[in-house]
Amino acid sequence: RQVYVNGDYLPETEARISVFDRGFLFADGVYEVTLVLDGKLVDFAGHMRRLRRSLGELGMAFALTDEDLLDIHRELIRQNDIEEGLVYLQVTRGSADRDFLFPAEETPNTVVLFTQKKSLVDSPLAERGQHVVTVEDLRWRRCDIKTVQLLYPSMAKMEAKSRGADDAWLVKDGYVTEGSSNNAYIVTPEGTVVTRDLSTDILHGITREAVLQCAEDLQLRIEERPFTVEEAENAAEAFSTSASGLVSPVVRINGREVGPGRPGPIAARLRQIYLERSRASAV
Numbered sequence: 001r002q003v004y005v006n007g008d009y010l011p012e013t014e015a016r017i018s019v020f021d022r023g024f025l026f027a028d029g030v031y032e033v034t035l036v037l038d039g040k041l042v043d044f045a046g047h048m049r050r051l052r053r054s055l056g057e058l059g060m061a062f063a064l065t066d067e068d069l070l071d072i073h074r075e076l077i078r079q080n081d082i083e084e085g086l087v088y089l090q091v092t093r094g095s096a097d098r099d100f101l102f103p104a105e106e107t108p109n110t111v112v113l114f115t116q117k118k119s120l121v122d123s124p125l126a127e128r129g130q131h132v133v134t135v136e137d138l139r140w141r142r143c144d145i146k147t148v149q150l151l152y153p154s155m156a157k158m159e160a161k162s163r164g165a166d167d168a169w170l171v172k173d174g175y176v177t178e179g180s181s182n183n184a185y186i187v188t189p190e191g192t193v194v195t196r197d198l199s200t201d202i203l204h205g206i207t208r209e210a211v212l213q214c215a216e217d218l219q220l221r222i223e224e225r226p227f228t229v230e231e232a233e234n235a236a237e238a239f240s241t242s243a244s245g246l247v248s249p250v251v252r253i254n255g256r257e258v259g260p261g262r263p264g265p266i267a268a269r270l271r272q273i274y275l276e277r278s279r280a281s282a283v
């Protein structure tokens, strides 16, 4: 596989990053994951907007323009022959002698991109529906910044796996925040789509934004507010959204079936419309 590191395209086995990279030593870096459909990038502009916001919140300078990044994404898609999959982009504050203080502003960033060739549209898990369990949300209080500090979500997903589930839904003060790497939704018995409102408690999902627009255009009732674990367990449907999972139905929460225990019609409809729109607007 060809990867990109600081200006060079090279085989993954030849790529090199400094031992002193602040991404490695301090998780001092941000990332984006963009969906590729038909060899094209879905919602690239949205991912760039969020990347700039993450960099800004961390006071991290970054020289590349969105046009530069689009060229790099496209070149990697070409070199790796990706029809369907993901492009991962990571930007760190660069490498400097280990110190809690940030290095000088002019320290060059480390920029890494790689692709993952994956079948995401035809997904057995989306077909069957995910089983989730709830896990306490012990992440830091700036979950709106997409940092590479992913140890806790990784631990939460491992716990979910050890409890026989596919993913963890994180819970803070009795309310679901989001999934380990996705935004979380329920559909109430009355048919209202509920997902947590935007704040520093969750990542502002690019897929979330697009899927809520689909829901609005389908004239579904939408409530952006926190929901409890109990409300989720008693919902008619549940699902999650992310660039890699698109819209993924959830059919079991803490071992209890959601609705009839099969993927629900609203999640299915949203997945279908989201896919159509993404294919039509990809660049």
Ligand code: PLP
Binding pocket: 033, 178, 179, 180, 181, 182, 183, 202, 203, 204, 205, 206, 207, 208, 241, 242, 243, 244
């Ligand atoms: N929430 C978290 C914690 C995530 O890690 C992700 C994606 O990685 C999302 C939500 C979904 O974001 P997006 O739709 O932009 O992929």
